[in-house]
Amino acid sequence: MKGYVCIPDTGVMGKYFYAMTKGYFFIDEFGTNSLNIEKQGTTSHFVYCAIGISEENIDHAREMRDLISTKYFQGRTIKSSSVGNNKKGFEKRLQVIEELLKLNFYIFTLVVDKSKIDSVGLKEKESILQILPANIYSKALQ
Template identity: 30%
Template sequence: MDRTHAFVDESGNSGLDTSKGGSSGFFIVCAILVAEKDLDAAYAQAEELRKRHFQTGEIKSSNLKVKDADRRARILNELAELPFKLFFTVVDKGRIHKDGGLRIKTSFIKYVNGLLYERLFRAYPDLQMIVDEHGGQEFQESLKSYVAARFIDDLFGDKDAFQTMASKDNVLVQVADFFAGSVAQIYEKKASEEAVLAYKKILRDLTLGMLEWPSKYQTLLLPPTDESGYADYQVHQEALRQADLFSERVGEHPDEDERLQLSILRFLRFQSEFVTKDYVPTAEIVAHLKDSGFGDINDQRIRSSGIAKLRDSDVIITSAAKG
């Protein structure tokens, strides 16, 4: 498998007391994933966009106010033309125990970012990751040791596997910041309904997965009030619960088929919660798996080694002729 490059940045702060002024309700971590063959083009196109929209400054979400939704959507649309995919971790700080170990900033940063790192290093055996800097040099070294101990066996044998870098020195880390900040506006309910729809439309085809933590069995939409619609909603809640239970059962060391099943499941979950369309065509699953490092996989393997085995494990997946 060719090398994949990940560029990671965040939106939000680590404080768990969300009632304090200026404290975010959510902490969003975004990874930009670029194939080795597309790296030079991604850097060049991102730099052109930075100069066009931000002149001498960084591509930074906080430089745009909530009222600048049209400008944000234009920039997101232009960024969507770059050769990359996205993966997010979304942490609801209001659901974390405020007296636990995560109240300490360094522990919070390591653990929450680790939720993302774990999935990426598991999905991409040959991965180079560059993350925005946190704190001083001592913390940078402790973060590297934390990642090495938990997610990859030979990190110190490859000096490029995990690096920290100031966002001002890497335009693709800046792109991660912009997407993280845009998703934060959705979760923090700061953006208008029209803006949310525009942002989601852009994110739909770029996003490989979105991990919400702590796990919760609810969509981003309110439950329907009519009886039949509410029944469908309840089935969807149970499907989400079974999906999480399956992920927990598989654990940290899935075999090849289980990796396939997890990748399909995360994609379907993202589509059902974030995109809210009725069915996902098989062709979109094929494209997602290719972007996730599985290479060329045919429909038969998706059905037999993926969907069928998920159903055998009590995961609720419906299908129809159109998807």
């Protein structure tokens, strides 16, 4: 998704100022759709995460993606689920994070504790799946 990234910049006396620049957002989610958290296999939280990269940094980000894919994933799609949940997998994740820290990007997250949802209207799966992405999009594009 393409939009405007709000970039923080420390100004006079530590005050933050924000500048709008064109950028790209890469959004993913984690969690099960069911609000019945007592059901086995259902997550207690729903997480949306957006990575914002300014237009001037997008080519470098794509180069870094290709490098990480080649170096750590044999040229395949970068997926955390393809990394083991053991010490070796943990070390691999740390190496990938170290590579990513060379990029200039912003992270926007929205974490919803599904046990706190008490509105009858939000108990409908379709409602919550429409509201949550709209919330992260609006926050990311501010």
